[in-house]
Amino acid sequence: MDNKGINVEKRREFKDPTTGTDYFIAAPTSDDVRGADWHYSKIYTKSLIDGITTAAEMMDILMRRGITGPEFEQRQKELTDDIYVKVESLRNADDINIKQELAVEVSRARNELYSWNQRLNGPMSNTCEQIADDARLEFLTSCIVQTADGNRVWEEYSDFLKEKNQSLAMRSRFEVTLYLQGLDSDFFDKTPEAQAIKEVEMEIQSRAKQVMDELEKTSLDAVDDTDKVDNKDTENLEVKPTKSPRKKKSLE
Numbered sequence: 534m535d536n537k538g539i540n541v542e543k544r545r546e547f548k549d550p551t552t553g554t555d556y557f558i559a560a561p562t563s564d565d566v567r568g569a570d571w572h573y574s575k576i577y578t579k580s581l582i583d584g585i586t587t588a589a590e591m592m593d594i595l596m597r598r599g600i601t602g603p604e605f606e607q608r609q610k611e612l613t614d615d616i617y618v619k620v621e622s623l624r625n626a627d628d629i630n631i632k633q634e635l636a637v638e639v640s641r642a643r644n645e646l647y648s649w650n651q652r653l654n655g656p657m658s659n660t661c662e663q664i665a666d667d668a669r670l671e672f673l674t675s676c677i678v679q680t681a682d683g684n685r686v687w688e689e690y691s692d693f694l695k696e697k698n699q700s701l702a703m704r705s706r707f708e709v710t711l712y713l714q715g716l717d718s719d720f721f722d723k724t725p726e727a728q729a730i731k732e733v734e735m736e737i738q739s740r741a742k743q744v745m746d747e748l749e750k751t752s753l754d755a756v757d758d759t760d761k762v763d764n765k766d767t768e769n770l771e772v773k774p775t776k777s778p779r780k781k782k783s784l785e
Contacts, residue, residue: 543560544557544558544559544679545557545558545708545712545718546558547704547705547708547718548704549698549700549701549704550700550701550704551698551700551701552698552701555681556678556679556680556686556701556705557678557679557680557681558677558678558679558708558709558712559677559679559683560677561673561676561677562676565673565676565677566673568672568676569669569670569672569673569676570669572668572669572672572690573665573666573668573669574665576664576665576668576669577661577662577664577665580661580664580665581661585659585660585661585664586659586660586661587660587661587662588657588660588661588662588663590660591656591657591659591660592657594656595653595656600652600653600656601652601653605649605652605653608649609646609649609650612642612645612646612649613646615642616639616642616643616646619635619638619639619642620639620725620726622635623635623636623639623725623726623729624725626729629732629733629736629737632729632732632733633729633730633733635726635729636725636726636727636729636730636733637726639724639725639726639729640726643724643726670706670709670710670713671690671693671694671706672690673709673713674693674705674706674709675687675689675690675692675693676690677709678705678708678709686701686705
């Protein structure tokens with residue numbers, strides 16, 4: 534426990550993508566939540582005064598322009614069902630090549646669904662509600678991101694807004710978003726297609742190692758055979774003793 538009564542062992546950890554420094558996310562206090570809610574209200578009111586559309590108004594505009602509506606929802610359902618079918622096929626695939634192809638197809642299908650949803654999500658991100666919600670998220674981020682010793686990285690919300698290390702600020706906001714949604718930092722790596730790609734890579738590495746081991750064994754066996762042949766040839770070479778020439782008997 535640190536001097537603020539925070540159990541550092543239960544914090545969520547992540548790294549600054551630029552420096553590699555470890556940072557942590559602690560559970561927000563009641564004061565943090567109240568401050569974030571107040572900030573939401575303040576930004577929402579300011580957005581209204583500035584003439585920014587609300588979510589309901591934006592939906593009406595998108596409906597009138599045909600950007601969303603029954604056709605949009607039907608296509609969204611088709612794309613979602615397509616992902617479900619491909620994921621089921623991926624889970625049931627045994628052949629490594631088929632699994633790799635299906636993993637790529639699932640990834641493409643997800644990208645297609647994301648692009649389609651952006652027809653709605655893009656405009657909705659510019660509404661009073663979304664702007665205020667982003668401000669609330671940033672406020673919470675400035676409150677609950679800590680250093681290893683349990684101290685806040687940003688003492689005030691204004692310090693977060695002035696952060697020069699934008700990679701840290703963006704990473705912190707992303708990690709807090711996942712934390713609040715109950716998602717792990719590596720949840721992207723846990724999708725069926727990501728798991729399948731890992732299995733494919735492991736299988737390829739295993740096969741490559743097997744081939745290398747067999748080549749090494751073949752090479753060693755060849756060396757052993759060569760040594761045996763050389764030794765055998767050496768053994769077959771007999772050194773015959775040299776006979777001294779017989780002396781002729783002299784005639785007396």
